[in-house]
Amino acid sequence: MPIIVALISGLLFGLGLLLAGMGNPAKILGFLDVTGNWDPSLLVTMAVAMVVSAIAFAIAKKRKMSVLNCPIQIPQNTKIDKPLIIGSVLFGLGWGIAGICPGAALLLTGMGVTEGIIFTLAMIAGMSIFQIFKK
Numbered sequence: 001m002p003i004i005v006a007l008i009s010g011l012l013f014g015l016g017l018l019l020a021g022m023g024n025p026a027k028i029l030g031f032l033d034v035t036g037n038w039d040p041s042l043l044v045t046m047a048v049a050m051v052v053s054a055i056a057f058a059i060a061k062k063r064k065m066s067v068l069n070c071p072i073q074i075p076q077n078t079k080i081d082k083p084l085i086i087g088s089v090l091f092g093l094g095w096g097i098a099g100i101c102p103g104a105a106l107l108l109t110g111m112g113v114t115e116g117i118i119f120t121l122a123m124i125a126g127m128s129i130f131q132i133f134k135k
Helices: 002-020 025-031 042-061 082-098 102-110 112-135
Strands: none
Touching: 002 102, 025 042, 042 082, 082 112, 102 112
């Protein structure tokens, strides 16, 4: 059962990314180009994602166990620290340079798009380097 739920969740996430245009780096870069030919259409995607997330978190906070009978673990840390800021800056730089975020990178990799594959490999390398330095 968990594998089926994971598959359906992944398919829905990928479909949402496709419908929102997140698989098109040019659309993302157009959204980030606030001083040029700005494309505000991704604001709708972000607004919808925030509403869906708020509802999901409100429901999750009232439960002890997930639908699959796993413990729900909601992060309690609200501290803004150096690793959070550095990670946010790196995420923003990568998104701004490539027009690809991690979710879209996986979508593009699954579609066999070269840029997505390169981004995914670089993302894995970056996470691996972080783990080495963290230890």
